[in-house]
Amino acid sequence: MEWQGNGQSIYDRYKRLGIKLRTRDGIAPHQFDQDGWDALREEGLWELICPEGRKADNSCWWQFTAALDGLSSAIGSSGLLLSIIAQAGIVRGLDRWGSDAQREKYLEAVRTGKLSATGIAEPTTGTDVRDVHTLLTPFGNGYKLNGSKFNIAHAPVADFFLIVCKQETGAVSLVFLDRGTPGLVTGNYDLKLGNKNLPTGPIALDDVYVSPEQILGNVDRGLRQLIDIVTLGRVYYGLVASNLLRPFLTSAIEYAETRVSFGSPIIEHQHIQRRLTDIITRIERSRWTALGALGRLFSEHPQSLLDCSIAKVVGADDVISNGLELMKLYGSLGYHIGPVSSVLQDALGFASVGGTEEMHRKNIMNQILRLKKKTTND
Template identity: 55%
Template sequence: MKLSWTPQQLALLSTYRAIGVELAEARRSAAPGFDHYGWQRLCDAGLWKLVIPLEYGGLGEDWWGFSAALEGLASSIRTPELLLSVIAQAGMVRALMLYGSDAQKDRYLSAILAGALSATGIAEPGTGTDVRSIHSLLTPCADGYRLTGSKFNIAHAPVADFLLIVTRLATDSKHNIALVIIDKDTPGLTRGEPDDKLGNKHLPTGPLHFDNLPVPAEQVLGEPGRGLQQLIRIISLGRAYYGLVAANLPTPFLAEAMHYAANRQSFNSAIDTHQYVQKRLVDIAMGMERNRWMVYAALDQLLGNDPQALMSCSIAKLGAAQDFIHSAISLLKLYGSLGYHEGDIATLVKDALGFASVGGTEEMHQKNIFNQLLRLTQAG
């Protein structure tokens, strides 16, 4: 299990922490909508080169270096939107590396290095993220397949350059899930209006509609019919990374709260002398630390193909999300009426609440953890 960063990984963490500070300042004057400046800044800094192999234009590093960079960003950027975009793109890179053909890797990894933005469409209006119940249908035809159906609440749907869509094959087999890659200008693809969300205003989400959309056979990712098994391996990385981001985002807010509590006077003393204030701050720090280490363990298991990884990734995401939401609300209470004013703390609360559903709802992760417990118990 990983218990410390290497010197090279520490350097990455430091470099991207500084970039996070820069991007946090730039975001203050940015209009709502996708952060194109921040995205290009990360591309130019070489973020995607860390995990893309040499033969496709990357540096051939591993996911631990990328994780160090992501932790550095998360500990300084102050808002999660760009980080959520990074996590979504990391899932696409993992999908291509695990299941992509040589042609798919060459085309889409090169596009990612050049700054292209991807989206992954799983959820549907009537089924949410219950993949086994989706209605989007992939029907074989003479020149490949035709795709019909809809997706909703898809990150980057309004602006993505290409899409990974989870769909059901028109077959009687129980193995009937397929993953297909679609370019933004494919005939039959319609993007709906962007969603109007409570927070995370710089992460555009929205619906997608497929009207008899042509899908050449070479645009299927991996083996048709095995898409569910493939998807689980792909999204488990994202679950761990949601946990990593949630564990680290409070970092600058905690430092500022410590300073505020030391200088805010109440009843003739600094409020950090009161035990209930100390408990708020300690609880935030404890949540950050326990979740960070849970993420490290989950990543170690996932990258090592440990059978417990799927459960650990859900635990990492669920625990960190719950603590992040609690910490944001606790900070608002600490600042009193100032926290309730529009500003960094109020924004943090609105953004943190999104973690109740981003990457899967609490109920979905609870169910996954229980199912994994059953599987591991039966296997033992």
């Protein structure tokens, strides 16, 4: 795809940044990639969707998408990409539901490189939002917040948090909290198989006072608002997953051209050709699925919720399959510690990040039934 207008120049600029980040010295595992995060801020990534004095419109989001597309096509690892997606969801929530004071405070924090965390999952509920146990109860002129969160991206290092909770009425609410708030405690880094520079960890909430000004949007409409926020993340997960193996294609082809087996370069073997063609087919189909879903999301198409879950499922399935195919192509060399095994470890994370396959297939089925009912009623 050739991006239109200045989208192509944005894509090219962030692709160059992705190459630069990929070819620098290695980052210590289980640490946030602060240097990479700072480089994104200096390149102006957040200014694309946090313009001064106004809300981001669809043209801003398409420019941001071009940047994410370019970066993910070259960086060769997903930790920093997942951090970007998490932060983008916060921006969308602030733009669509935030008060003037919240937008002024937190969008400025995003522009200056501060890191956010969105607390959804809990130890016994995963991402089943309707079953969260973190409780928001009336207290004086505000509320008290009690509960815990699990496996939350950026929790150990975030500067501010958006916490998903439930009232005694069953209504879901979204609450902003700052690091250092009394009663808010974050735990140590989780030790994960891959995406080791995406810090995740637990959050404990013990009688945290919440003022009405800290509630995002309508205190009783948090579920609707959260769905709007996470839907953007789902399709962006599909987009970056589609691109994750792209930087490895050229070297894989060159390896197949020079690796001789049974008297000929393995690239002449039809089975190897199938591996390579399957990889590029998966890259292209999952990328186009994601971009099509984004178009429907930004235009508020009635099928957008379904399409964004499809983009996540397709992207996750394809990137995991591609990682396995790449390792098989290299044989024992691919299994050694190195870039091929590392990108497979990252790819496997897409099985759960942004929601499991089971959760998304349930959502897809629910959306099919919702659309059928709407068609019948019309």
